Amino acid sequence: MQLYELSATEMARGVRAGEFSASEVLESCLGRIEEGEGALAAMITVTAGKAREEAALVDGMVARGEDPGPLAGVPIILKDNICMRGAPVTCASKMLENWVPPYDAAVVEMAAASGALFPGKANMDEFAMGNSGEFSVFTHPSNPWDTDRAPGGSSGGCAAAVAAGYAPLALGTDTGGSVRQPASFCGIYGLKPTWGLASRRGVVPLAPTMDQVGPFARTAEDLALILSIISAPDGGDGTCRPGQRPDYGAAVATPSLKGKRVAAIRDLEGLSSLLDDAVLEGLSKFLDLCRGGGAEIVDVSLPVTVEFGPPCYHVLSRAEAASSLARYDGVRYGLSKRGESLSELYTLTRGEGFGPESKRRVLMGTWVMSGANFDEYYTAAAKTRTLIAREFDEAFKGCDIIALPTAPGPAFIKGTQGGERMRMANLLTLPPNLAGLPALSMNMGFTGGDKPLPVGVQLIASRWGEAELLNAAAAVEKSVGGATVASLPARGKEGEAR
Amino acid sequence: MTVRYVPVIGLEIHVQLATESKLFCRCSADYFGKAPNAHICPGCMGLPGAMPILNGRAAELAVRAGIALSCKIRDRLYFDRKHYFYADLSKAYQISQDGRPVAEGGLLKIRSDDGTLKPVRITRLHLEEDAGKLVHSAADGRLEGAENSYADYNRGGMALAEIVSEPDLSSPGEAREYAARIRQLVRYLAVSDGDMEKGSLRVDANVSVKQVDADTGEVLAWSARAEVKNMNSLRALERALEYEIRRHREALASGERLERETRHWNEAEGVT
Amino acid sequence: MTITEQEIRALAETAKVGLTDGEVTAMTAYFNDAVPFCGAMARAAREGRLDLDGVPPYAPAVEEPPAPGEDRAVPSPLRDELLAAAPEARDGFFVVPRILEEE
Secondary structure, X not given: OOHHHOOHHHHHXXXXXXXXXXXXXXXXXXXXXXXXXXXXXXXXXXXXXXXXXXHHXXXXXXXXXXXXXXXXXXXXXXXXXXXXXXXXXXXXXXXXXXXXXXXXXXXXXXXHHOOOEEEEEEOOOHHHOOOOOOOOOOXXXXXXXXXXXXXXXXXXXXXXXXXXXXXXEEEEEEOOOOOHHHHHHHOOEEEEOOOOOOOOOOEOOOOOOOOEEEEEEOOHHHHHHHHHHHOOXXXXXXXXXOOOOOOHHHHHHOOOOOOOEEEEEHHHHHHHHHOOHHHHHHHHHHHHHHHHOOOEEEEEOOHHHHHHHHHHHHHHHHHHXXXXXXXXXXXXXXXXXXXXXXXXXXXXXXXXXXXXXXXXXXXXXXXXXXXXXXXXXXXXXXXXXXXXXXXXXXXXXXXXXXXXXXXOOOOOEOOOOOHHHHHHHOOOOHHHHHHOOOEEEEEEEEOOOOOXXXXXXXXXXXXXXXXXXXXXXXXXXXXHOOOOOOOOOOOOOOOOOO | XXXXXXXXXXXXXXXEXXXXXXXXXOOEOOOOOOOOOOOOOOOOOOOOOOOOOOEHHHHHHXXXXXXXXXXXXXXXXXXXXXXXXXXXXXXXXEEXXXXXXXXXXXXXXXXXXXXXXXXXXXXXXXXXXXXOEXXXXXXXXXXXXXXXXXXXXXXOOOEEEEEEEOOOEOOHHHHHHHHHHHHHHHHHOOOOOOOOOOOOEEEEEEEEEEEEEOOOOXXXXXXXXXXXXXXXXXXXXXXXXXXXXXXXXXXXXXXXXXXXXXXXXXXXXXXX | OXXXXXXXXXXXXXXXXXXXXXXXXHHHHHHHHHHXXXXXXXXXXXXXXXXXXXXXXXXXXXOOOOOOEOOOOOOOOOHHHHHHOOOOEEOXXXXXXXXXXXX
């Protein structure tokens, strides 16, 4: 057993007990990054030097008999839209390629204060828009279970990194499924908290009414550990809920499904042609395990969500993206292409700085917000979103958890997504973002064949119901086990870590 | 037939609130005469990830002015983003209260030209951020060159209350009186120092003139509304309106059609 | 409804996003494909399949409005760092192409 294979909980325990040092943990993980990057391209920036300094500090504290905290010596990979002093926050865009933020994100401050180490920034779709990693303007990340396939997106680099053992934990962001879908593609846990649970201060915004920071982990226990750190209240984010959080550690310590009502969504039956058999089998397996654990299986109906969720999300996410991305104009920071006039400076900078998907979203967002389109598209979508939120409120009167597949299928081959397929790809993950609800993806086994692929299942709870999700995940994990570290493919000749 | 010309004037007054810090960040609000960009931070510079934290004092002052103007006060504050691209705007949007202003539907009584008391209806009072400033050359000869302009964001993000009146004013004198009463009120309540020369009280006027049959009172024609800006004293406000009203009367008299437009008062030349 | 390349060019000007001719063509195709999809809700409302009457636009649920910040000015320690990040700065100003008055 190598140190990088340990869970975060085991790493912190070992470091705090002096069984091994934070530096040893870090070197093991850095070695894994070095070994994997040629094939995976999961990282944009590796900050080994910075992480080594952090590890030395932790080791110094242990040596002096001080407690570095519950994440002592645990390496955490950050998606490259989460700010960390001293390293660029590129958002996988030319626009911010060389911009170094002058602050740490709140979640980074919180994890650092608990003894965590930060070995690098992970690859992603540009400004967190995409579901394969292929909208990164740098390299395209690969899935460690089959490098011809995408790790998912937009937090694909994070998911690939945790699955490949670069670190036991990563922090991504989820606006319409960007944590959960890559978690399912890579066979690990991914959680999108309730909107307002985790601080967004220092996280590059995409759609502010939907964005949440979300953790990746290989065990439910680790997921609870990191959530309990990053969900601290933060006065620096006015939308972050004040007050005490539940004890997430307790939820995974003695999990039980007895008496829980777990619901399947009736309306998804009409969409079975869009869904791969493997993910439907994963869902059945999950429901069977819940039933076996003493849960009652019920069903709920979410007709507006299922029919209108995708267009509602398409309109609103683009409107918010156009607003969030307006500030990149080449005047104060980031890419700048000097023109003859101010207008030309803007147009040249934004023409060159944004990749194709960013341009599509900025233009569509501008279009749905302008003139006569506003009522027809934006207002209709904003009202529909209210109905979707109400539909979930109603559904949760009859159940504790809603279970559904995370993605329409397992990881797809890179370069095969587009058009209608891509538009519906986040059909299953976007509803919690629209309704502000917490949702978790966990692995439910693998497909058959010579390159087995992970299959995920998604659980949704009512607002602030993270403990409910963690309890269920931990209970089911007792039967299926935690995620295993993917073995790395043989090293390619051309492979070089960036 | 005798024809009368009746000016129809509404004022939008931006009042810089007497806070110590800006509206959504804690940069100093004491910006006047400071070195360029001395008071900037990630928040007012629109850096990605910086989040707005409302200045509670600014909200309190806006509510105080709203109460004094007999407005209905909303029990929650709502903010919107007003988007436009310009070099004085650091996020490419201004945080403002478009749909749901903090205060609405008020009234201010002024002394009209004939000495009687006249009620002027207040449409709304809302909170918003100020923009930065652009300079095109410095007084001491620095920043020379025809190819550049220079942005200073010290004023960007300053807390403003915008007080919008209904078009109830019918002469430059009444407009001046109304603006003077607003200034007196915000000073008395310590809502703002109300200094027009420093730009902490800025008046924009919407003006049009209607042509009325003096015998029947029938409205014969309206001139297209003009928005007049850049008056930095009460005297300038009065003069700019006199000039503008004369321009509208002449256009109506000669049958010329005016465009709806924004005009800037030129104090030195006495024209808009 | 068909969206023309000319409309896409005008939209790109509004959003200040430079597009090549090839990008304009591709963007037009995307719009003509995606706009009918985006109109699903208003269309369903007109057809009586989705009742949006009297439904308020969604607002994120903030049960406990945040405590307002204290009005206490703090120095701006990042000023130099912010200016250093500027593509072009001079004498403490951010430099932009010459703006003619009232542009």
